[in-house]
Amino acid sequence: MKKTLLDLTVNGESRSFAVEGHRSLLDALREEGGLTGTKKGCDVGDCGACTVIVNGQPVNACLMLAIEAQGAEITTVEGLQASPDELHPLQEAFMEHGASQCGFCTPGILIMAKCLLDENPLPTDEEIRFGLSGNICRCTGYTKIFDAIRSAGKRMAQQGVEA
Amino acid sequence: MRRFEYHEPRNLEEVSDLLTTLGNGAFILAGGTDLLVEIRERLRDVKHLVDIKRVPGLSGVDYADETGLRFGAMVTAGQLEAAPGLAARYPNLHGALKVLASIQVRNRATVIGNICRASPSADTIPPLIADGAAIETWRPGGGRVIPLADFFTGPGRSVLTPGEIATAITVPPPAPGSRRAYIKHGRRKAMELATVGVAVSLDTEGGTCTGARIALGAVGPVVLRAPRAEAILVGSRLDAAAVSAAAEQAMQECTPISNVRSSAEYRREMVGVLTRRAVSQAMEVAA
Ligand code: FES
Ligand code: FES
Numbered sequence: 001m002k003k004t005l006l007d008l009t010v011n012g013e014s015r016s017f018a019v020e021g022h023r024s025l026l027d028a029l030r031e032e033g034g035l036t037g038t039k040k041g042c043d044v045g046d047c048g049a050c051t052v053i054v055n056g057q058p059v060n061a062c063l064m065l066a067i068e069a070q071g072a073e074i075t076t077v078e079g080l081q082a083s084p085d086e087l088h089p090l091q092e093a094f095m096e097h098g099a100s101q102c103g104f105c106t107p108g109i110l111i112m113a114k115c116l117l118d119e120n121p122l123p124t125d126e127e128i129r130f131g132l133s134g135n136i137c138r139c140t141g142y143t144k145i146f147d148a149i150r151s152a153g154k155r156m157a158q159q160g161v162e163a
Numbered sequence: 164m165r166r167f168e169y170h171e172p173r174n175l176e177e178v179s180d181l182l183t184t185l186g187n188g189a190f191i192l193a194g195g196t197d198l199l200v201e202i203r204e205r206l207r208d209v210k211h212l213v214d215i216k217r218v219p220g221l222s223g224v225d226y227a228d229e230t231g232l233r234f235g236a237m238v239t240a241g242q243l244e245a246a247p248g249l250a251a252r253y254p255n256l257h258g259a260l261k262v263l264a265s266i267q268v269r270n271r272a273t274v275i276g277n278i279c280r281a282s283p284s285a286d287t288i289p290p291l292i293a294d295g296a297a298i299e300t301w302r303p304g305g306g307r308v309i310p311l312a313d314f315f316t317g318p319g320r321s322v323l324t325p326g327e328i329a330t331a332i333t334v335p336p337p338a339p340g341s342r343r344a345y346i347k348h349g350r351r352k353a354m355e356l357a358t359v360g361v362a363v364s365l366d367t368e369g370g371t372c373t374g375a376r377i378a379l380g381a382v383g384p385v386v387l388r389a390p391r392a393e394a395i396l397v398g399s400r401l402d403a404a405a406v407s408a409a410a411e412q413a414m415q416e417c418t419p420i421s422n423v424r425s426s427a428e429y430r431r432e433m434v435g436v437l438t439r440r441a442v443s444q445a446m447e448v449a450a
Contacts, residue, residue: 001166021169021212024199044200045268046354057241057270063196064271067169068216112266133353134265 008072010035011079019066026050028066029076037077037107041136048135051108052076058115060134077107080114089159090114093152094145101139109135113149121157123149165202170213175301175328178213183326185211191328192216193236196264196272197280221330226252231336234274236329240287241269252337255290255345255362255445262286262347265354275329278311281321284381288315289362290345292378292386296334302327315385338374340367344445346437347380350424357381358425361413361437363445365396372396377409377438382417382430389413392438401446410438 003018010033017032026043029035029052041049043062050061053075080088090110093099100106109132116123116131123131128149137145169192172178182189188210190198201207215221221235224246232253234243243249244260263269263277263286277287278298288311296311300323311332314321323329337343345362349355360380366373375396377389392412399405419430 020166022166044203045196045264048265048267051267058267059270060196060265060267063199063268065169065192065195065199065212068195068214115266130353131266134267136354 004067004070006066006070008069008074010074011076017066021065021067023066024062025052025054025064025066025069025074026061028069029061029074032066035076035078039104039107041104041108046136047105048108048112048132049105051111051135053111053115058112075111077110080110088114088152089155090117090148090152093148093155097144097148097151099140099144099148105135105137105139109137109145113152117149117153117156121153123153165205165209167202167209168211170211171217172213172215173217175218175330176303178215178218178328179301179303179326181211181213182328185213186325189213191279193276194239194272196268197276215328226336228336230333232334233331235331236273236275238274239270240264240272240274240277241266243274244269253290253294253334253343255293255343255364256287256334258345259286259290259347259360259362262353262355275332278314278332279321279323279329281315281317281319281385283318283383283385284357284360285386286345286347286357286360286380288386289360289378289380290343290364291332291334292388293345293362293364293376294334294337294343295364295376296332298329299331299333300327301330306330308333312388317384338366340373341365342367342445344441346441346444348433348437356424359419359430359433359437361434361441363438363441365401365442365445367401370400372399372401372405375409377413377441379413379417379434379438382419382434384418387417389416389438391416396442401442406439406442409442410435413438 001020007016019028039049041047045060045063052061192212192214202209221237224234226232240260240263250257277285292312298309300306342365347357348359362378364376375393379387392409395409414435417434419427421427
């Protein structure tokens with residue numbers, strides 16, 4: 001089948017992949033792009049493990065064709081940290097609070113939490129719940145995840161981190 | 164994912180041409196949040212996807228006092244949810260958008276896609292029908308304006324003809340004294356399909372109800388109006404007796420089925436409960 005050359009910016013780097021029309025953005029990022037941080041949980045938009053930021057908005061990468069991302073700017077979990085030895089406050093907080101068990105949901109939740117905190121660094125529990133309603137975690141029961149998000153938010157508000 | 168061919172037409176004429184020439188296996192791709200799932204789960208035999216993202220003129224949201232709200236086929240649920248003034252003027256539609264799937268899905272899913280999918284449980288349909296929305300279409304030789312209440316012919320089916328494209332939705336401006344609400348009932352608060360959805364849109368003058376539209380989701384082959392229940396409300400002071408009588412009547416007017424999400428009896432019961440609740444919620448929120 002015919003492949004199309006896709007030019008996009010992933011985590012600030014220009015990349016091009018040759019993809020077939022039916023390929024999902026998720027498969028293209030993981031396989032053509034080698035970025036396996038983004039997970040495939042359900043592949044039908046239910047779990048949020050595949051959440052990435054496309055042109056400033058969090059979306060399910062499994063519900064988008066790669067070809068629809070032509071020219072887009074994409075941030076995956078690999079792009080969260082400012083440099084290889086400097087973690088994002090959310091990543092620090094998730095480690096400190098043990099907010100990850102099997103870790104499969106974590107990349108999607110980190111991305112979603114970043115989108116939430118960028119707009120609203122001191123969210124209420126209700127706002128966190130609303131923000132994460134498309135991210136399913138089958139291990140943690142969410143308590144530690146909420147703790148981690150609240151504490152990262154506080155840190156970001158103090159430091160004025162533009163994450 | 165199963166293989167299909169991807170097409171990227173540049174205008175409505177090309178879209179329509181492709182749909183007609185490629186025939187039954189060709190589908191419009193807007194947000195794709197339903198269609199891509201159906202392809203993956205082999206629920207729909209898709210040979211061609213006709214992406215309408217490059218077609219100009221489909222992405223605006225506008226509001227004018229005389230004509231009301233108008234939004235195009237590429238407007239996402241998230242975009243409409245965030246449109247200034249929407250929550251104040253159309254609280255029922257805004258409420259439905261807020262509970263549609265997840266933020267990630269709402270950033271892709273288009274409202275018109277949700278409508279054209281013609282599911283009786285689609286969240287956006289009851290409030291739009293209660294608000295008297297119409298759908299604009301394009302087809303060679305001239306499009307149509309179809310009241311949304313007449314658009315659906317069954318689950319997954321509408322009056323659209325082959326090659327006809329839904330391009331925009333218009334919703335009349337709310338009259339002063341208009342009161343609106345949408346209540347979705349499901350087993351959980353998020354990522355849920357409605358077991359029952361009830362939208363009400365009431366016009367009031369000095370405490371008397373001068374107009375009422377009730378739309379019932381997921382309790383029939385299409386989203387239903389409850390005209391006899393509406394008639395009970397019109398002319399009343401929306402007092403407890405009138406609201407209860409209307410709720411009882413709405414229960415008689417729906418035609419629910421039993422499925423994995425709920426029994427028909429439960430759905431019918433909930434139509435009564437939610438109609439009452441939606442009227443009182445609408446009266447609390449001034450539109
Ligand atoms: S893998 Fe995309 S939402 Fe589950
Ligand atoms: S840590 Fe296992 S799914 Fe969330």
